Amino acid sequence: MKLNENNVTRNMLHLIRESDEASSLIDVTPEEFDNATTELRKSTGDNSASVVSFKVYPQEENVIMVIKLPSLGDATIQLIYKEINGIFLNANNAKLDSDNLRILNGLSGYYDNFGKTWEAKLRDEYKL
Secondary structure (H helix, E strand, O other): OOOOHHHHHHHHHHHHHOOOHHHHOEEOOHHHHHHHHHHHHHHHOOOOOEEEEEEEEOOOOEEEEEEEEHHHOOEEEEEEEOOOOEEEEEOOOOOOOHHHHHHHHHHHHHHHHHHHHHHHHHHHOOOO
8 A cells, every 4th residue: 555645645634724723722741751751762662762742632532642763864653643643753764774674573562552552542531
C-alpha cells in the first residue's frame, strides 16, 4: 500500500483545525506521560528517546503521540492511533545503520503495544 503524503498531511491538518478540538482533547496524566517515555526507551533501547506530546481525542477515538529520537538525527516521529493509524517519521540525514534499524524495529513493537493499549483505554476509560 503506497502512502500518499498529501492525504496524510491533509488528515493531520484537519485534526489540528477542528473547531471543537479543545473541548474533545484530554491530556494524559503525568504518570501516563512518564510511563510512555519509560516504555519507549525500553522498547527502542535508546535512553535519549523522549515523548514530546501526547494527546487523546476520545470523541474521535484517536491518540497522537510525538516523540524525539536524537540518535536518528533528532528525528521527530508521530505515532497515530485510529485516524491515520501508523508511525510517521520525519528525519533529515538519519543514518540507517544497524543500531538505528534496531531502534526502529523496537519502535515498531512499541507502536503495536501502543495501539492495543489505547484501543482498550479509549473503549473502557475515555468513553464520553
